[in-house]
Amino acid sequence: MKHFDEAALDPAARAQQTLLTAFLAAFGAILAIPQSASAQTAFTLPAPPFDVPMLPSPSGNWTVMVGIGGEYTPDFVGSKNGKLMPIPIFSIRRAGSVDQFRGPRDSASIALFDVGNFRAGPAFKYVGSRRSDKYAELTGLGDVKAAYELGGFVEYFPVDWLRLRSELRQGMGGNTGTVADVSADVIVPLIQRLTISAGPRFTWKSTKATAPYFGVDAVQSVASGLPMYDARGGAHSVGFGGQISYRINPQWEVHAYVEYEKLLGDAADSPLVKLRGSSNQTTIGLGASYSFDFRIR
Template sequence: MAIPQSASAQTAFTLPAPPFEVPMLPSPSGNWTVMVGIGGEYTPDFVGSKNGKFLPIPIFSIRRAGSIDQFRGPRDSASIALLDVGNFRAGPAFKYVSSRKSDKYSELTGLGDVKAAYELGGFVEYYPVDWLRLRTELRQGFGGHSGAVADVSADVIVPLIQRLTISAGPRFTWKSTKATEPYFGVDAAQALASGLPMYDARGGAHSVGVGSQISYRINPQWEVHAYVEYQKLLGDAADSPLVKLRGSSNQTTVGLGASYSFDFRIR
């Protein structure tokens, strides 16, 4: 699907020797490729909203240089592929979830603010064939929520012409109760202040959807892409009075982005 190419001239870094060795963890020494970029997307005001807003989106990933594929999905968290063997990759992942301010949207009046959340975890992705990527992320939240989140996705990757690639596939998200309640629950005080009925939101299947992306590689360093992602809220998230009475369970995001890749070496 992709011919490995050097992203740029290498920069060398020398890391101090670790105080101890971790079994089964490969050495960080060697060549790495960093992808950084910026995008913008039109996305719902908050999860469950029927209105949208435009947001800037950062792009970041690190992988072993010379990997067979250079595909990145728009839903991928920032990640580092510490383990990169053949068609299999794994490593840490990070996602930032912005705060939800009740005074910014009339639908949230009386529900209070939800602080920004930081989700830390890991990812695993596998290519059973060159044109199919399977990826799973499992993250633990801190801050705005303290629950667990699991994202599962599959992408069929098809080159249309040289440097132009289209991809599409299904998505599924599961969230624990602690990751669902802050955004979809309504306690007694919030019910009194907002006019919404009390609601105890529990975790489980959160959403199912589909996404598609088209990308163009200008040269080995630069790539531009456009995408659309749709998700249907499920379970207690979809049944929340915030969604049923003031929002929508249909969530669509449209985005554009550009990324730059460069190589560096750890000695």
């Protein structure tokens, strides 16, 4: 990362600082919202034309959580430099079910099955494109298109203070591989409405999910100056994350978090990472979310 005196002369760094200042101002404004607000049923949707076999009927009341966060995250996976970017927040659960914990690494998801301490349903994650003209380290490596990873999640609370979650997703677009995320979080309420959490993370990726970002073919080798490299799948990373969240009222919640990830296997051994980047990846973020109800007839 650049030193402070260099960043002061860099327009991109000044823009990042301005964006961060604006986000913090918005974050403070949210904290000032009166605490007397409560969730209300916002609207009613017509009944679906048919039910999907083997799945619970979608009819009834649902609670939606939407929000946005700001992250300081690596420029690209494997980079040693960082950038500030917005992150969307989205989840749906049955209204009246326990308002379960949500981690910053969770994909957008819908809990179609919500029974006791067990939840499961579809999950979606958007992976932004990687443009070689944006960063000098990627010169000659070509662009990687945006990817859309579709799959599902399961999570289980063996006790009130421990959440276990796993996601399995299949990529389309920039990568066509399979990704599996596993995490555990110890959840500790400090005072009413204020909660801290932390726990380990692990990610596995198939070859088709790894090669587009870490492989170097013959043409790319000549254009970039990096040695050829055949990146294959396997254990992708291990890490640890922590979060602090504050529920202002039944509708609004704010949180801050830090996530550390250590690249493993072929991702860590890629010449892009070894020669131009870093296997240590850290993300720092702030976020705010709003919950509301709707009904399906």
